[in-house]
Amino acid sequence: MRFMSNIVVPHIWCVYIQEYDKELVESFSRQAGITSVSHIKDFTRTHFLNITIPYQGMRLFLAITLPKEYAHAISRIPLTPFAGKRVEEENYHINLHFFGEVADEKPIIKTLETISFKAFPLEIKGFSEFPSKQHPRVVFLGVFSPFLLELHKKIVSALHLSEDRPYTPHLTLMRVSKTNTKLAQAFFKTPFHAPFLVSCFSLFKSTLTPQGPRYSVVKHFCAH
Structure with a gap:
């Protein structure tokens, strides 16, 4: 599988992906060590989330x-x-x-x-x-x-x-x-x-x- 590295994902992206692509938000959680969508929201209110995102084509x-x-x-x-x-x-x-x-x-x-x-x-x-x-x-x-x-x-x-x-x-x-x-x-x-x-x-x-x-x-x- 190909990967794109060092992608910066702001809070608004996490909320958007939560609504439209469950697999992506689960991938974000696993790779960032965050266990729930609510934790992603809390974390990204004040931070950018630096993670590795699987290549999606x-x-x-x-x-x-x-x-x-x-x-x-x-x-x-x-x-x-x-x-x-x-x-x-x-x-x-x-x-x-x-x-x-x-x-x-x-x-x-x-x-x-x-x-x-x-x-x-x-x-x-x-x-x-x-x-x-x-x-x-x-x-x-x-x-x-x-x-x-x-x-x-x-x-x-x-x-x-x-x-x-x-x-x-x-x-x-x-x-x-x-x-x-x-x-x-x-x-x-x-x-x-x-x-x-x-x-x-x-x-x-x-x-x-x-x-x-x-x-x-x-x-x-x-x-x-």
Whole structure:
């Protein structure tokens, strides 16, 4: 296993990692000789935590981005029935596949370059939620296109991927912590329709920061 040495991790990072990556915070605890997350918080209120962090590779995923005018319009949709963490406009995307930590992206890129597809129409249509309207944890917009489903099948087949759940394309709007049920009932009935033409999908790198995830394009793959 590769390591990065002498990394300085401030308190805000420890809190962020506690919320988003249990394995990392456990690794921090073991290597720093700290036995609990609360001890990490106490220690880092007045100190930086100098530890050796296992090399994690890159967090990669495949997605389709929105036209800028659509992303801007969606960012202005009021989500008043819900409290929680809203996805930032620049992070809007339609999911294709999440790889997680990848040590070497080159084989993935090489395989994706062999996939042939034509530009296709796609519809963003209707508000929905995971796991239920009574207790939503994620609010999203539905995504509909038989051509998108076909592209997903090509990607899964080419990369020999295994997926533990059916593919449900969607556009995440918010991760919800609290809901006004009465207002939410009306919200989910609100019509929304945004068709556009998809000509590319992209491989993204996700970087975790104290302010939230930041996405950057590794490579675009366009219709041909």
